[in-house]
Amino acid sequence: MSATTQSAKKKNFIIRFFTMNTSREVGGRTLPLWRQIMLQLLALFIAFEVMFPIMYIITLSFSSKTTRPSTLQLIPTEISLTAYQQVIDRPTANPVTFAVLLRNSVLLSFSVGFVAILVAVLASYAFSRFKFKLRQVLMVLVFIPLLMPGVGLLTPLFLLLNSFRVADCGSGMIAIAPFTACAQGVGKLLFNLRDSLFGVGIAMTAGALPFAVWILKGYIDTIPLELEEAAKIDGADANQVFTRIVLPLAVPQLAVTFFLSFMGYWQEFALPWLFLTKPQDYTLSMTLYNMVGQYASSIPWNRFAAMSVIVALPVAIIYVALQKQIVSGLTAGGIKG
Amino acid sequence: MATLAAPVKPSRKIRTFKFRRAILPYLYLMPAFVIMAIITFYPLIFQMIISFTDFQTKDLLLQLKSPKLHFIGIKNYVDIFTGGLPVQNFDFFRILTYNFWWAITNVAVHLPAGVLIAVALNTNGLWFKRFYRAIYILPVVIPPLVIATVWRNIFDEQYGAMNQLLTTIVHWFGSVDPVRTRWLFEYKPPIPWLLPNGPLPLAYYAMMIANFWLGWPFMALIATGALQSIPKDLYEAAAIDGASNQQQFWNVTVPLLRPAMIPAAIYGFTMSFNLFSFVYFMTGGGPARTTEILVTFVYSLVRDLRLYGAAAAFSVIIFVVALVVFLITNRITRATETYSE
Numbered sequence: 208m209s210a211t212t213q214s215a216k217k218k219n220f221i222i223r224f225f226t227m228n229t230s231r232e233v234g235g236r237t238l239p240l241w242r243q244i245m246l247q248l249l250a251l252f253i254a255f256e257v258m259f260p261i262m263y264i265i266t267l268s269f270s271s272k273t274t275r276p277s278t279l280q281l282i283p284t285e286i287s288l289t290a291y292q293q294v295i296d297r298p299t300a301n302p303v304t305f306a307v308l309l310r311n312s313v314l315l316s317f318s319v320g321f322v323a324i325l326v327a328v329l330a331s332y333a334f335s336r337f338k339f340k341l342r343q344v345l346m347v348l349v350f351i352p353l354l355m356p357g358v359g360l361l362t363p364l365f366l367l368l369n370s371f372r373v374a375d376c377g378s379g380m381i382a383i384a385p386f387t388a389c390a391q392g393v394g395k396l397l398f399n400l401r402d403s404l405f406g407v408g409i410a411m412t413a414g415a416l417p418f419a420v421w422i423l424k425g426y427i428d429t430i431p432l433e434l435e436e437a438a439k440i441d442g443a444d445a446n447q448v449f450t451r452i453v454l455p456l457a458v459p460q461l462a463v464t465f466f467l468s469f470m471g472y473w474q475e476f477a478l479p480w481l482f483l484t485k486p487q488d489y490t491l492s493m494t495l496y497n498m499v500g501q502y503a504s505s506i507p508w509n510r511f512a513a514m515s516v517i518v519a520l521p522v523a524i525i526y527v528a529l530q531k532q533i534v535s536g537l538t539a540g541g542i543k544g
Numbered sequence: 545m546a547t548l549a550a551p552v553k554p555s556r557k558i559r560t561f562k563f564r565r566a567i568l569p570y571l572y573l574m575p576a577f578v579i580m581a582i583i584t585f586y587p588l589i590f591q592m593i594i595s596f597t598d599f600q601t602k603d604l605l606l607q608l609k610s611p612k613l614h615f616i617g618i619k620n621y622v623d624i625f626t627g628g629l630p631v632q633n634f635d636f637f638r639i640l641t642y643n644f645w646w647a648i649t650n651v652a653v654h655l656p657a658g659v660l661i662a663v664a665l666n667t668n669g670l671w672f673k674r675f676y677r678a679i680y681i682l683p684v685v686i687p688p689l690v691i692a693t694v695w696r697n698i699f700d701e702q703y704g705a706m707n708q709l710l711t712t713i714v715h716w717f718g719s720v721d722p723v724r725t726r727w728l729f730e731y732k733p734p735i736p737w738l739l740p741n742g743p744l745p746l747a748y749y750a751m752m753i754a755n756f757w758l759g760w761p762f763m764a765l766i767a768t769g770a771l772q773s774i775p776k777d778l779y780e781a782a783a784i785d786g787a788s789n790q791q792q793f794w795n796v797t798v799p800l801l802r803p804a805m806i807p808a809a810i811y812g813f814t815m816s817f818n819l820f821s822f823v824y825f826m827t828g829g830g831p832a833r834t835t836e837i838l839v840t841f842v843y844s845l846v847r848d849l850r851l852y853g854a855a856a857a858f859s860v861i862i863f864v865v866a867l868v869v870f871l872i873t874n875r876i877t878r879a880t881e882t883y884s885e
Contacts, residue, residue: 229669238669246664250676253661257679260694260757261686263705275703326575333572345573347870352584354866356818358839359859362852363587363594366604413583416576421811445568474687477821492687499693499825506693515690523685527678538769538804 267512275508290513298494298514301486312473312490315404319411320469324461326412327419332449334420335427336435353417357410357478364410365482368401404488407479415468422467422537426460427453463536466529470522491518588863595620595857601850620857629854631845633833638742640865643837645739646748647817650755655809657756658763663797665764666771677768683761692825695754699727706750731831745834747827754826755816763808770804771797810873817866838862 226239262281271287295305333339334346357364374382374396376389381397400406434456435448443451476492483489495518498511526533596615597603603613623629624636665676683691698705701724710723727750733743774797782792820839823829829836829844836844842862845855 229671238667242667243669243671246667246670247672249664250670250672254676254679256757257682257761259705260691260698261682263698264690264694275697278703278708326579329572330576333569337569337572339566339569342569345577347867347874348585349576349580350870351588351863351867352580353814354818354870355584355588355859355863356820356839358820358843359862360584360587360591361843362846362855363590364583367582367586367590409579410583413579416580420576445565449572470685474689476687476689492689495687495689499689511693515687519686519690523682526681526685530677530681534765534769534772537766538773 264512264515267508268516270509270512273507273509275506290509291517294494294510294514294517298491299486299489299497301489303486303489307487308489308491308494311404311488312492315408315411315479315490316469316472316475319408319415319472320465322408322412323415323419323468324423324465327416327423327464328454328457328461330416331420331424331427332453335424336445336453349420350417352414357414361478361481365401368406368410368482369399371400371406372396373398401482402484402488404483407482410478410482411472411475415472418471419464419468422464423457423460426457426536430456459532460536463529463533466525467533470526473522474518591856591859594853595860597853599852599856601852603852616853620854621861623854624857624861629845629851631833631849634841635742636861639833639836639838639841641739641741642744642835643817645742645744646835646837647813649752650759650816651809651812653752653756654759654763654812655805657760658765659767659801659805661760662764662767662771663793666768680761681765683758684765688758688819688821689825691754691758692822695750695757696728696826699750699754701726701729728827729831731834743834745831747831747835751823751826751835755819755822758822759812759816763805763812766804766808767801770801774800806876810876813873814866814869817869838865 225241229238229240229243259281266280266283268290269283269286269288271285271289298305298308330349334342334349370385372384374384374389376382377395380389382389430453434452438448438452474492476490476496479488479490480493480496483493491514495511495514498514499506596617598614598616598619627635661680665673665680697703701707704727706727707723707725710725714721714723725746728747730746731743733745734749736743738744778796778800779792782796787795817837818839819837820843823835823837823840824843827835829840833841838858839862842855842858845851845858
């Protein structure tokens with residue numbers, strides 16, 4: 208008899224242990240230990256799935272050999288910073304320093320992000336708050352770059368930007384194409400819009416607009432109209448409503464939009480690669496592209512991996528730090544329904 | 545006299561006020577449309593014009609003024625639709641079907657996975673929640689070029705991690721042969737009946753696996769944001785009414801997630817539909833153009849074949865297809881409506 212009570216107690220203890228509430232919350236929904244363990248296992252499995260290719264890159268970046276990895280290795284066996292040192296000392300075959308590449312990358316993606324939110328917030332305000340005849344049509348037009356990928360428009364864009372040039376004709380004459388031109392056969396090209404960071408920046412801004420308008424409009428839609436009506440009663444016109452009420456309230460969302468556009472163009476390589484020819488205009492992402500050849504055996508794997516880590520790390524840190532804001536920013540428009 | 549002048553003045557004032565009010569939205573839209581006129585609309589119209597010509601490399605300098613440029617009517621379009629382009633293994637409707645299939649299957653896999661993972665991770669009192677959330681968004685921030693290169697190497701025939709993993713698993717079951725699956729180059733479709741119009745080679749499945757890795761974290765990110773905005777008392781009320789966890793999921797979580805997930809799904813669809821850099825670097829459209837999507841094909845028309853006229857016609861077709869998709873999805877999401885409507 209005593210044996211049976213013993214086993215009942217034991218069983219009782221095991222059951223109690225596995226159904227223990229682990230949610231550290233009093234009342235409300237409880238999370239028994241067995242479910243906690245199951246969920247932890249699932250979460251760890253997903254974390255492994257996510258980290259698998261990332262660890263692969265990190266391991267490669269710490270290797271001192273440029274050869275292609277022949278075995279699967281996820282944990283670095285040697286910590287060698289040779290690859291990092293090499294890409295920072297001499298990122299490309301051209302005489303251009305890492306600092307210049309970094310400056311170009313930051314300059315390009317920063318200005319694209321900044322101009323994109325500036326232009327997009329004006330447009331989103333108009334789309335969100337005004338009723339006008341062409342509203343629907345214009346809004347569809349704004350989304351065209353999202354539908355029509357840059358690849359499909361490359362040739363005419365190239366030709367268009369290429370036609371804006373400044374040339375020195377000698378003897379103090381300066382010709383600005385397409386308006387004036389030097390005499391046939393003379394003239395030294397000073398500036399070509401297509402072959403400049405400025406031209407590439409304009410081209411990228413148009414591509415960044417639809418996404419920026421989309422999430423900014425979604426956010427402005429959620430700003431309560433009552434605030435604006437109160438301001439209007441106090442005599443504010445539409446411009447004042449925009450600068451005094453909508454703009455200050457939209458700052459967090461502007462920051463999120465800026466960062467997301469910044470990130471997208473921080474990674475962009477195709478457009479600059481096709482348009483820019485001067486090594487001093489190259490960006491970090493272009494260097495990455497430069498390393499990837501047609502065949503996997505020709506890639507300098509450790510340097511490629513090190514460069515990937517260098518390009519991805521700053522964005523990853525900001526993304527993780529701003530995660531809460533990004534999450535609420537991206538979903539702001541969707542919840543109103 | 546004063547009585548005559550008085551009614552005129554305010555009416556003019558009102559008229560100017562009305563006029564200002566009418567043009568104000570257009571002023572706000574002007575910067576956006578100036579940039580887009582240069583970068584998007586002009587190239588688009590240019591593409592439409594040269595899509596009716598035999599534009600070639602020799603016309604690049606003088607463009608439309610080139611004396612050698614011939615208007616050839618709709619020949620480019622006819623060539624595309626009937627497979628008359630000088631390109632091997634080209635069938636427009638197969639590429640179109642594949643492109644839609646590729647985008648739809650991607651979203652169909654990413655969306656449920658993202659939502660389920662977000663729901664699992666949103667459980668009250670789960671340990672290390674913030675750590676997992678930080679890890680799970682990493683795929684979003686890695687440049688697509690790096691992702692494609694790494695996954696291409698993972699699916700490599702000889703040195704790839706995937707084949708090595710499979711070899712280890714097969715060894716447990718007593719086999720000694722190393723697995724040598726030609727993931728990216730095997731032409732024979734493993735499931736021939738899946739898409740009758742276009743064979744889906746092994747490379748398609750390899751790309752689905754790689755793009756799954758890339759795609760679900762974004763969906764989970766959106767779903768997490770939407771989940772956090774669902775009031776907790778809804779669940780409590782459901783629990784008091786005796787709803788099980790499953791019932792709560794279907795009757796509370798799913799309907800409240802819908803408004804946030806539909807735009808996300810459509811955004812995901814557009815992104816997958818035009819996923820240029822990933823497809824281009826992973827398979828380059830191979831083997832035998834079976835994994836080619838519309839944008840990678842138009843790029844190869846320009847870059848490898850220099851058929852500018854045909855490429856322009858192809859771009860115009862992509863544009864029309866995308867516009868139709870957008871107009872349909874816009875009906876569903878109502879993205880372009882105003883707040884008050």
